[in-house]
Amino acid sequence: MSETTSATRRRLHRPGLALQLAFVLSLAILPLGLISVYQTYKLIEERQSLSGSALLEETQQAVAVARNVISAAASTAETLSITIPAVRDTQETCDAVLARVVAQNRDFVFAGYVDSELGLVCNSDNSLDVTGLDALEDEILRPEPGLFVRSFGFLAGRATLNVTVPVMEAGVFRGVAWVSVPLVDLNAALKRAAPDVELVLFQPGGDVLATENFTDDRRSVLPSDRALDTMAMRGRHTFRGYNRAGALRDFAVAPIVEDEVFVMGSWAPRHRGLLVTSYAETLALYFPIFIWVIAIAVAYVGVHRLVIRHIRRLRSWMRLYAQGQTDFANARLDNPPLEVEYVAEAFRAMTERLGEQDRRRQEDLEEKTVLLREVHHRVKNNLQLIASMMNMQIRATSNPGAKHLLRRVQDRVMALSAIHRYLYMARKLSMVRADKLLEDIIEQQVALGSLEEAGHRIAVSTKLDPVEITPDQSVPLSLMVAEAAINAVKHCDVDKDTDGAWINIALQEASPGVIGLSVVNSRLKPEGEPSRPEGTGLGSKLIETFVIQLNGKLDTVEEDNRFELHVTFPLAWPKEGDDDDDD
Structure with missing residues (x-):
């Protein structure tokens, strides 16, 4: 039974026809989808590469002015x-030379010479405040050329890009030659060069030298997931990512x-020439999914209309048949395929044959x-006739x-006779209510029929639970109860000091x-001397039998x-084919 139940559960948990069809179609469309996605991905890569190349070219052209200024x-x-x-x-001569250099190039605001002791020996403008050089010792006194950005009080509070070149004599470091370029002019040059490109000048260490908007938010245009020093190590390259403001951008880096x-x-991703637009690109990327959804929807609608709805109709017929309905002669499906109609016709023919057989x-x-009832009725009448004849014989006998x-x-x-009377009147012949049967026998045999032999009044109490047994068990059980009850009456003594004799019978x-x-x-x-009558022991032997x-x-x-007499026995079940009801 458990194996059948588990097998039924496994069948119920199997996927339906629509799900299986969706799975098969998905496998069929999968290669086409993978090819389409691969081609779209390659197209996107090509577009990104072209957009990056265009950005790199635009960036290099845009910083030509800044490059010339820094190179100068x-x-x-x-x-x-x-x-x-x-x-x-x-x-005086040194100051004059430096002043002439600044005067001849409008991109310079300061030129000077700082010795190895961090003293400003000469400069282009003696009116400037030259205090505070101690804070710049690491940037200024270096034995190799360098660039750094600072805002100095002696340069009228202006931010500058400073270029230093070491002054050497006979291999000995004597100081640095220093030239300053105002960042405001450099930033303006970057802004004028390419309005649609956000430009940033930076050093390999990651310091920002100049931007179009050199404010506290100047780093918002930088990539969110890459550092400037890392990009400097890679040299010339392009990539796509998000800036620190959260916008998707194409980036290009070049020395x-x-x-x-x-x-x-950096700029927003561009689509040029014959390249696909963002909308078309998205459509191409998700085209396999659209095809899959449409194929599954069409297949589901087709399968549901051609097969599933008819199968559900057939299933409802089967459920009605299981519930007792047998007339399906007029049951029809709604325009089914020929194969399904064959199944429906076979079902109608089967129900008609089974209905006739039923x-x-x-x-x-x-x-x-x-x-069978007539047999029980005749047997009951014959047994009652025999009992009547025996009663006549009892009256005629003096012994x-x-x-x-x-x-x-x-x-x-x-x-x-009581058994056959019960079976004759019972509505259900396959099982017998033992409590009702025994109640009739006890009332007839104990309470009425045998009290006159006991010579005294006996209190009989019963506790019979509703228990069903088979007719094969009802005969030995009834006869056993009759023998036990009669023996109890025969041997039920009473003490004159007590309330009286009693018999308790229980079935549960x-x-x-x-x-x-x-x-x-x-x-x-x-x-x-024993007060109980001597017996032949036949009753006890019958009970044992x-x-x-x-x-x-x-x-x-x-x-x-x-x-006390106690009997326990297993409950038997009706055999297959026995009558269940007689309605």
Whole structure:
């Protein structure tokens, strides 16, 4: 039973036809989808590459002015590093040379010479405040060319890009030649060069030299996931990503002063020439998904209309048939395929044949039930006739012993008659209500039929639970109860000091599938001669025989004031094909 249930559950958990079809179609479309996605991905890569190449070219062209300014400042500083050793001893001459350099190039705002002791020996403008150089010792006093950005008080508070070149004499570091370019002019040049490109000049260490908007937010145009020093190490390259403001941008990085200054340009991704637009690109990327959804939807609608709805209709017919409806002659499907119509026709033919068989079987069953009831009725009448004849014989017999024996036989015959009377009147023949059957037998045999032999009044109490048994078990159980009850009446003594004799009979389900019967009667321990009549022991032997027929177990308990008989037997089930009901 459990294996059948588990198999049914496995079948119910299988995917339906629509899901299986969706899976098969998905496998069929998968190669086309992968090819389409791959081609779209390559197209996107190509577009990104072209957009990056265009940005790199635009960036290099846009920083041409800044490159020229920085290169001019570096060349001038390098020239001054050679010239200064010849004029530094005369401050007026040195100042005049530096002032002429600044005057001749409008991109410069300051030029000077700082010795190795961090002293400003000469400069282009003696009116400037030259204090505060100690804070710039690391940037200024370096034995190699360098660039740095600072805002100095002696340069009228302006931010500048400063270029330094070491001054060497006979291999000895004597100081640096210093040229300053105002950042405001450099930033303006970047802004004018390419309005649609955000430009940033930076050093390999990651310091920003100039931007179009050199404010506190100047780093918002930088990539959010890459550092400037890392980009400088890679040299010339392009990539796509998000800036620190959260906008998607194309980035291009290129050196403008070898190993000293780099430029980074960025703009929104561009679509040029015959390249696909962003909308078309998205459509191409998701085209396989659209095809899959449409194919699944069309397949589902088709399968549902051609197959599933007809199968569900057939299933509803089967459920109605399982519930008892058998007339499907007029049941029709709504324009089904020919194959499904064959199935429906086969179902209608099957139900018609099974219905005819059920009708014949019901007629045979009714006829069988009527005959069986008639048999029980005739047997009951014959047994009652025999009991009446025996009663006549009892009255005609003067021998007390013979009367007693005849009455015992009569009691057994009446017990059998009670069984057949119950079976004749019962609505259900496959199972017998043991409590009702035993109640009739006890009332007839104990409460009425045998009290006159006991010579005293007996209180009979019963506790019979509603228990169903098979007819095969009803005969030995009824006869056993009759014998036990008659024996209890015969041996039920009473003490004059007590309220009276009593008999308790109980029937209940001791455990699942096991029935228990108990017959307990009062007794009086004999003193001297026994007061109980001697018997042949036939009743006890019959009880043991009936217990064996029930496949049960018999236990008896004798005490001073009571006698107990306990029987337990397994409950039998009706055989396949027995009658269930007689409505």
